[in-house]
Amino acid sequence: MNRRRIIGAMLVWMFVSGGCSSVLSPRPRPAEMNRRPKLIWSSKPEFQLGNRTLIGLFNDRNPRYPDDASLAVQGVPSGLDVSLAFDLFLIGTWDSTGELRDRWVLSLADGTVLVELQRFPNEYRDQEEKKPIGNAGKVQVRNRILDYWVVPQTVTIPSAWIQGNTVTLKMRGYLTGRGTEFWAVSEPKVVWTDGQIK
Numbered sequence: 663m664n665r666r667r668i669i670g671a672m673l674v675w676m677f678v679s680g681g682c683s684s685v686l687s688p689r690p691r692p693a694e695m696n697r698r699p700k701l702i703w704s705s706k707p708e709f710q711l712g713n714r715t716l717i718g719l720f721n722d723r724n725p726r727y728p729d730d731a732s733l734a735v736q737g738v739p740s741g742l743d744v745s746l747a748f749d750l751f752l753i754g755t756w757d758s759t760g761e762l763r764d765r766w767v768l769s770l771a772d773g774t775v776l777v778e779l780q781r782f783p784n785e786y787r788d789q790e791e792k793k794p795i796g797n798a799g800k801v802q803v804r805n806r807i808l809d810y811w812v813v814p815q816t817v818t819i820p821s822a823w824i825q826g827n828t829v830t831l832k833m834r835g836y837l838t839g840r841g842t843e844f845w846a847v848s849e850p851k852v853v854w855t856d857g858q859i860k
């Protein structure tokens with residue numbers, strides 16, 4: 663390769679790796695990477711469970727409680743994925759099978775499903791559901807003492823699915839029990855990722 667062709671190749675490489683790619687997918691500046699997310703809940707009921715303050719309770723069959731939760735994550739730097747980590751608290755006798763089976767869904771505002779749970783750890787040794795297996799503890803909800811289980815959740819929303827600097831998530835449980843099944847979540851930890859860091 664002669665000198666002129668080498669210089670030409672270098673110029674092409676500089677254009678592709680520099681100017682061109684920065685036009686197609688602008689790299690976030692460090693200041694944007696360090697930007698703190700702002701979390702806005704549509705409604706934010708609080709529920710005290712031991713020393714933890716949770717967002718809940720929710721039950722789509724019981725008018726005393728909200729059906730679902732909407733969470734807007736604001737301030738997302740352009741070009742970055744958003745990862746959320748939180749604990750999901752499944753309180754009571756959630757069913758994985760049969761006519762009383764339940765469902766829990768985390769979706770984007772447009773309905774794109776990110777997490778759909780249909781199998782739950784809420785199991786008992788006995789038919790009367792007095793002897794739970796593997797529960798994290800017990801909690802009083804109105805006049806009932808219910809067992810609860812904790813299921814950590816992590817979800818990543820790719821930057822390509824995010825319009826503008828806000829992504830809105832919706833969480834909803836599809837329950838069959840009015841007074842025996844509830845859910846709550848911890849405040850999510852939110853981080854930006856560039857698709858490389860997992």
Ligand SMILES: [Ca+2]
Nearest residue numbers: 757762764838
């Ligand atoms: Ca059920």
